[in-house]
Amino acid sequence: MINILVTGGNGQLATCIKDLESTYSDLNFIYANSAQLNIADFDAVQQFFSTTNFQYCINCAAYTAVDKAESDQEKATEVNVVGAKNLAIACAEKNATLIQVSTDFVFNGEKSVAYTETDTTNPTGVYGATKLEGELEVAKNLEQHFVIRTSWLYSENGNNFMKTMIKLSEGRDLLTIVADQIGTPTYATDLAETIIKIITTNNTQYGVYHYSNEGVASWYDFAKAIFEESNIKIKVLPIPSKAFPTPAKRPHFSVLDKTKIKTNLQIEIPYWRDSLKKALANSYE
Numbered sequence: 526m527i528n529i530l531v532t533g534g535n536g537q538l539a540t541c542i543k544d545l546e547s548t549y550s551d552l553n554f555i556y557a558n559s560a561q562l563n564i565a566d567f568d569a570v571q572q573f574f575s576t577t578n579f580q581y582c583i584n585c586a587a588y589t590a591v592d593k594a595e596s597d598q599e600k601a602t603e604v605n606v607v608g609a610k611n612l613a614i615a616c617a618e619k620n621a622t623l624i625q626v627s628t629d630f631v632f633n634g635e636k637s638v639a640y641t642e643t644d645t646t647n648p649t650g651v652y653g654a655t656k657l658e659g660e661l662e663v664a665k666n667l668e669q670h671f672v673i674r675t676s677w678l679y680s681e682n683g684n685n686f687m688k689t690m691i692k693l694s695e696g697r698d699l700l701t702i703v704a705d706q707i708g709t710p711t712y713a714t715d716l717a718e719t720i721i722k723i724i725t726t727n728n729t730q731y732g733v734y735h736y737s738n739e740g741v742a743s744w745y746d747f748a749k750a751i752f753e754e755s756n757i758k759i760k761v762l763p764i765p766s767k768a769f770p771t772p773a774k775r776p777h778f779s780v781l782d783k784t785k786i787k788t789n790l791q792i793e794i795p796y797w798r799d800s801l802k803k804a805l806a807n808s809y810e
């Protein structure tokens with residue numbers, strides 16, 4: 526039996542892991558939400574780690590409010606940098622492997638072909654900067670680590686773009702959506718399965734990996750697909766980012782190159798729109 530600690534236990538990704546756990550009879554998941562384990566508190570992390578038995582920690586805890594982070598740098602740093610560092614130090618003491626989840630927002634979006642793991646990072650906002658610093662703290666403090674950068678996570682759980690679009694469509698017949706930010710929507714359940722595969726294959730090729738669904742879309746494409754696949758009749762108009770100003774500047778292009786993870790884990794990654802159909806089917810179940 527492999528014991529796995531999942532931090533941020535009430536979040537979207539952690540809930541997707543929870544939904545999958547019954548398919549893995551040889552894995553035992555221990556979930557800790559923010560009230561049970563504040564990863565930013567070093568003593569709390571030490572205490573929790575000394576009393577709980579596990580070989581892997583999947584860090585799903587993060588400060589994920591991209592716009593709010595611009596005016597709340599201290600809190601974002603506490604969770605995304607100090608929290609990641611605390612877990613890395615505690616994992617090193619325990620000889621446990623840390624799987625740290627990171628983001629496409631570590632890039633500035635000025636490329637026009639998919640970003641590889643070795644491309645230069647240069648975040649455009651506080652959220653991306655703190656996530657990047659978290660990655661570096663993990664690498665500095667622990668050899669046994671995987672950093673998985675992902676993008677545009679959505680699912681039937683938690684707060685995300687798919688659920689927001691469905692809610693916004695109620696009582697409206699027109700929505701305007703940004704069309705000049707290009708990336709890849711990623712079904713959090715697909716990411717959860719991939720993370721679990723790292724564990725079940727006893728992978729030791731530590732380092733940074735990119736994982737998103739296959740394909741490329743704008744937020745406008747994503748919104749249109751959500752409505753088409755759910756049979757919601759609503760007009761969607763494309764707008765440029767400058768017509769929808771936000772506190773945090775977002776990368777215009779953040780498609781991730783997944784060659785490394787596909788080769789290492791020998792996985793085929795689903796096309797984003799195929800996974801969207803699954804997520805919608807699960808939402809309407």
Ligand SMILES: NC(=O)c1ccc[n+]([C@@H]2O[C@H](COP(=O)([O-])OP(=O)(O)OC[C@H]3O[C@@H](n4cnc5c(N)ncnc54)[C@H](OP(=O)(O)O)[C@@H]3O)[C@@H](O)[C@H]2O)c1
Pocket residue numbers: 532533534535536537538539558559560562563564565584585586587588589604608626627628629656675676677678679683684
């Ligand atoms: N969502 C996306 O589009 C996206 C895209 C790229 C990468 N990512 C990354 O993917 C990972 C999972 O994201 P998600 O969508 O599952 O995020 P989420 O739904 O916002 O979940 C994050 C969880 O972290 C918890 N948390 C916050 N501060 C904490 C602390 N100090 N100690 C312990 N737990 C704490 C939150 O609990 P409370 O609610 O109780 O504070 C929340 O349950 C994150 O690392 C994120 O940066 C997400």
